[in-house]
Amino acid sequence: MSFNKVNKSVKRIDAYEKVTGRAKYGADLKFAGMLYGKVLRTKYPHARILKIDIKKALEYPGVEAVLTARDVPNNQFGVIIRNQQVLAGKETFYIGDGVAVVAARTEEAAERALELIEVKYQELPGIYDPEEAMKEDADRVHKELPGNQVIHHPLRKGDIEEGFARADVILEREYTTQFVEHSYLEPEVVIAVPHEQNSLVTIYGSVQNPYATQNAVASVLQVELSRVRVIQNHLGGSFGGKDEVISSMAARAALLALKTNRPVKMVNSRDESILESYKRHPYRMKYKVGATREGKLVAMEIKAVADSGAYACQTPFVTWRSVVQATGPYEVPHVKTDTYGYYTNNIYTGAMRGYGSPQVIFAQESLMDELATELGMDPLELRLQNIYHNNSITASGQRLDNHKVSLKEVILKAVEASNYREKYAEYNKSQSGDKKRGIGMAISFRGCSLGAEAVDAAAAIIHIQKDGSLDLYSGLAENGQGLKTIFAQIAAEELGIDLDRINFMEVDTSIIPDSGSTVASRSTLIGGNAVRNAARKVKAIIAEFIEEEYGDEFGFKAKDLIFKDNRIYVAEGKDVGDIKEIISFKEMAGKAYNAGVLLSAYGWYKAPEISWDEETGQGNPYFTYVYGCQIAEVEVDTGTGEIEVLKMTAAHDVGRAINPANVKGQIYGGVMMGLGYAIMEELETEEGYIRNTNFDGYLIPTVRDMPEIIPVIVENPDPVGPYGAKSIGEPTLELGSAAIANAVFQATGRRIRSLPLNLERVLIGHSLSKGGNR
Amino acid sequence: MKITITVNGEKREVETTPSTRLLDLLRDDLHLTGTKEGCGKGECGACTVIMNGELVASCLVLSPQADGAEITTIEGLGTEEELDPIQEAYIEAGAVQCGFCIPGMVLASKKLLEENPQPDEGEIRRGLSGNICRCTGYQKIIDAVKLAAKKLAGTGKLAGAGKSRGKGGGR
Numbered sequence: 001m002s003f004n005k006v007n008k009s010v011k012r013i014d015a016y017e018k019v020t021g022r023a024k025y026g027a028d029l030k031f032a033g034m035l036y037g038k039v040l041r042t043k044y045p046h047a048r049i050l051k052i053d054i055k056k057a058l059e060y061p062g063v064e065a066v067l068t069a070r071d072v073p074n075n076q077f078g079v080i081i082r083n084q085q086v087l088a089g090k091e092t093f094y095i096g097d098g099v100a101v102v103a104a105r106t107e108e109a110a111e112r113a114l115e116l117i118e119v120k121y122q123e124l125p126g127i128y129d130p131e132e133a134m135k136e137d138a139d140r141v142h143k144e145l146p147g148n149q150v151i152h153h154p155l156r157k158g159d160i161e162e163g164f165a166r167a168d169v170i171l172e173r174e175y176t177t178q179f180v181e182h183s184y185l186e187p188e189v190v191i192a193v194p195h196e197q198n199s200l201v202t203i204y205g206s207v208q209n210p211y212a213t214q215n216a217v218a219s220v221l222q223v224e225l226s227r228v229r230v231i232q233n234h235l236g237g238s239f240g241g242k243d244e245v246i247s248s249m250a251a252r253a254a255l256l257a258l259k260t261n262r263p264v265k266m267v268n269s270r271d272e273s274i275l276e277s278y279k280r281h282p283y284r285m286k287y288k289v290g291a292t293r294e295g296k297l298v299a300m301e302i303k304a305v306a307d308s309g310a311y312a313c314q315t316p317f318v319t320w321r322s323v324v325q326a327t328g329p330y331e332v333p334h335v336k337t338d339t340y341g342y343y344t345n346n347i348y349t350g351a352m353r354g355y356g357s358p359q360v361i362f363a364q365e366s367l368m369d370e371l372a373t374e375l376g377m378d379p380l381e382l383r384l385q386n387i388y389h390n391n392s393i394t395a396s397g398q399r400l401d402n403h404k405v406s407l408k409e410v411i412l413k414a415v416e417a418s419n420y421r422e423k424y425a426e427y428n429k430s431q432s433g434d435k436k437r438g439i440g441m442a443i444s445f446r447g448c449s450l451g452a453e454a455v456d457a458a459a460a461i462i463h464i465q466k467d468g469s470l471d472l473y474s475g476l477a478e479n480g481q482g483l484k485t486i487f488a489q490i491a492a493e494e495l496g497i498d499l500d501r502i503n504f505m506e507v508d509t510s511i512i513p514d515s516g517s518t519v520a521s522r523s524t525l526i527g528g529n530a531v532r533n534a535a536r537k538v539k540a541i542i543a544e545f546i547e548e549e550y551g552d553e554f555g556f557k558a559k560d561l562i563f564k565d566n567r568i569y570v571a572e573g574k575d576v577g578d579i580k581e582i583i584s585f586k587e588m589a590g591k592a593y594n595a596g597v598l599l600s601a602y603g604w605y606k607a608p609e610i611s612w613d614e615e616t617g618q619g620n621p622y623f624t625y626v627y628g629c630q631i632a633e634v635e636v637d638t639g640t641g642e643i644e645v646l647k648m649t650a651a652h653d654v655g656r657a658i659n660p661a662n663v664k665g666q667i668y669g670g671v672m673m674g675l676g677y678a679i680m681e682e683l684e685t686e687e688g689y690i691r692n693t694n695f696d697g698y699l700i701p702t703v704r705d706m707p708e709i710i711p712v713i714v715e716n717p718d719p720v721g722p723y724g725a726k727s728i729g730e731p732t733l734e735l736g737s738a739a740i741a742n743a744v745f746q747a748t749g750r751r752i753r754s755l756p757l758n759l760e761r762v763l764i765g766h767s768l769s770k771g772g773n774r
Numbered sequence: 775m776k777i778t779i780t781v782n783g784e785k786r787e788v789e790t791t792p793s794t795r796l797l798d799l800l801r802d803d804l805h806l807t808g809t810k811e812g813c814g815k816g817e818c819g820a821c822t823v824i825m826n827g828e829l830v831a832s833c834l835v836l837s838p839q840a841d842g843a844e845i846t847t848i849e850g851l852g853t854e855e856e857l858d859p860i861q862e863a864y865i866e867a868g869a870v871q872c873g874f875c876i877p878g879m880v881l882a883s884k885k886l887l888e889e890n891p892q893p894d895e896g897e898i899r900r901g902l903s904g905n906i907c908r909c910t911g912y913q914k915i916i917d918a919v920k921l922a923a924k925k926l927a928g929t930g931k932l933a934g935a936g937k938s939r940g941k942g943g944g945r
């Protein structure tokens with residue numbers, strides 16, 4: 001298949017405004033009469049609020065409003081379970097809970113007013129460890145609930161007892177992972193404008209998921225959805241992070257805006273952002289695996305417990321993805337897994353790039369190497385013996401038969417690009433000196449899009465102006481990943497026009513239908529199909545119009561028309577490629593307008609059917625999967641324990657790369673984020689308090705930490721994806737930690753089962769300070 | 775208090791307070807919002823500007839310290855018609871994702887290339903080590919700097935050319 005606009009590394013359509021500083025992010029917006037909003041947060045992770053006195057704060061010059069939980073019409077919101085409070089009324093559940101909000105004419109006045117709010121707390125004991133929360137007699141984090149369990153997903157396949165009875169070797173291991181901060185470079189911001197045009201309130205800002213925010217605000221205000229309009233702005237990164245935290249911020253700003261009848265802007269400082277925003281779930285995972293002496297997996301039993309923190313947030317779905325991916329891309333006849341989420345008084349946890357997969361992959365891919373060591377096998381050969389192929393049956397009982405299961409191809413390409421075999425043999429020999437090298441790998445299969453989590457459909461609008469220029473709307477949002485460019489490429493491909501004729505509009509909930517959230521690496525696949533659908537509808541209208549106008553004269557039918565190079569052609573002569581121009585796209589648009597033809601269309605795409613039985617964890621949870629393999633090469637200074645990642649090879653089957661340059665960009669970025677997860681990043685918590693609330697304490701990779709990264713794009717077009725395209729955003733991050741841990745093991749002989757792999761762990765095998773990589 | 779600063783070639787008198795950060799003065803008083811705030815603590819580089827020829831984190835500079843200074847912000851690079859070669863290179867190399875770090879990165883690149891028109895990879899890494907990017911994994915940013923060095927050498931333009939000529943362009 002040959003393409004004109006897709007499968008090409010075209011330049012990003014939003015790069016110009018970003019390199020010139022013209023791109024407006026939330027914090028750059030100003031409105032006449034705008035006030036500044038600030039939040040007073042609790043002093044204690046868990047406390048009863050006995051009294052709040054706002055009198056002095058209200059009297060402070062410049063202060064226009066001070067609101068508490070009492071002023072919130074409906075104080076509970078949430079996408080899955082509605083138990084997150086907009087403002088804490090009677091009780092605070094975690095250290096980021098807001099207690100009051102202030103709107104003032106200046107930021108200084110708002111900050112000063114916060115100090116004048118008098119709150120009387122009664123500090124309460126809290127639960128800071130999910131193991132504690134699980135105990136029968138544990139206090140309940142939320143008194144109105146029967147217990148601390150947010151969710152339990154069981155999965156049963158085959159007969160686990162029988163499976164282990166057949167095993168020659170059984171290994172039991174425990175792995176843990178940490179709280180991680182998204183660290184999007186732009187802290188959260190929201191501006192609520194009251195009574196703008198015909199909406200009750202309009203929300204601007206760093207909104208990842210405009211519909212989720214719209215729903216939350218409408219439900220908090222107890223008004224109809226059409227009264228709340230959310231317009232997205234340039235977003236300074238999100239990685240799953242600007243969802244619930246933005247919803248709550250938007251609800252607070254909306255309340256203040258309606259109270260004062262003035263626009264209210266709220267911008268978090270970095271410290272506020274880290275203190276309040278949800279994190280990646282820490283997991284504790286017990287794995288038991290059984291295999292034959294020849295290295296065939298026969299049984300796997302898993303218990304995984306996720307810390308949900310104070311609220312349910314996305315825990316039910318995050319843990320659900322863990323269920324599907326927990327056994328890895330391996331054929332295992334007998335499987336029993338139990339995945340749980342528990343409430344604690346820790347900071348709450350939610351969506352972050354990977355979404356429940358990086359944790360289980362760290363465990364299960366470390367385990368595969370441990371098993372290989374136990375069996376005296378090469379880890380690569382052990383994997384190749386057990387991986388999924390076409391027609392394999394997954395742990396959830398799904399037969400993989402509707403797309404190319406390319407895992408073997410992906411692995412072998414990564415092995416080749418990294419020179420794995422040679423290096424593995426070389427580093428197995430004894431190494432002199434303090435610095436030791438190792439190489440390690442990890443592989444995965446990943447369900448694309450939402451799967452059985454929620455409705456999986458998206459919309460797009462294409463609107464052609466009478467001069468042939470085009471406005472493109474999508475219900476999914478640019479987060480920085482490059483969605484605008486990808487969607488514009490798809491529209492341009494279908495309509496045969498240049499990208500510079502396409503104006504990509506920001507998401508506006510009053511214009512385009514609810515398309516769900518920009519999550520789960522679903523945009524290209526689901527949103528891309530919606531854009532294609534819209535483009536094809538407009539194209540059909542145009543073709544029909546052209547046939548009516550010129551069909552008789554030139555003797556062709558609508559279906560014979562060819563759209564390319566900003567023109568419309570018809571095939572002529574016998575040779576393929578002989579074409580004759582009928583009209584330019586621009587001229588066509590003018591004529592169609594004058595003839596009263598509608599040149600706009602809504603596109604819609606709904607994902608194929610899937611199924612899931614929550615009791616047994618069986619079904620077809622996703623309609624297609626992507627496959628990845630990453631190989632890490634490290635050097636460990638056994639004197640200091642320092643780990644240097646020298647090289648990461650990342651091979652990913654993306655179906656088809658709509659924009660190969662963008663795919664590589666995703667790989668570089670995801671690999672680096674995975675590297676941070678593996679060796680540097682950890683939000684340090686102690687009894688619910690957070691110790692590192694800025695980048696001086698929470699360290700993320702800088703350019704100096706960057707290894708050589710070799711991206712390998714593998715393309716096996718998917719029958720469902722637009723032009724065969726699937727996903728790339730999240731798979732890039734989920735593999736690094738296990739690959740690096742496996743490489744560190746080869747280098748040092750030390751197996752580290754806890755993330756991050758810090759200096760102490762490398763040196764002495766366990767961490768010295770509680771929760772510290774510093 | 776009043777201070778005088780020359781921003782992107784244009785001399786400005788600004789009424790401010792001693793505790794106002796240069797970052798806020800640029801963003802709020804001069805409406806040059808291309809300079810971003812990512813941490814407020816000198817850790818991320820999103821607020822980077824060039825002040826008297828040096829890279830500074832504008833979140834750490836108080837307005838009196840900027841009195842009399844010459845400042846270049848991202849808005850001062852290139853012109854309406856013609857981008858600075860560094861900006862072009864960032865676009866061509868695909869170095870931009872969310873874009874929030876980019877103004878700071880571009881200015882850090884500019885300073886680097888002014889001092890060292892042909893930096894090697896290690897020098898590029900050192901030059902950009904004060905700027906965090908969470909999206910790109912840095913690879914394409916390094917590629918962009920290499921490309922910019924080539925462009926600048928090719929056109930015979932010094933990295934400094936075109937500097938401060940934008941008449942506060944982009945506002």
Ligand code: FES
Binds near residue numbers: 816819
């Ligand atoms: S905002 Fe100044 S260095 Fe981060």
Ligand code: FES
Binds near residue numbers: 872873875876909910
């Ligand atoms: S492009 Fe997003 S932080 Fe650099």
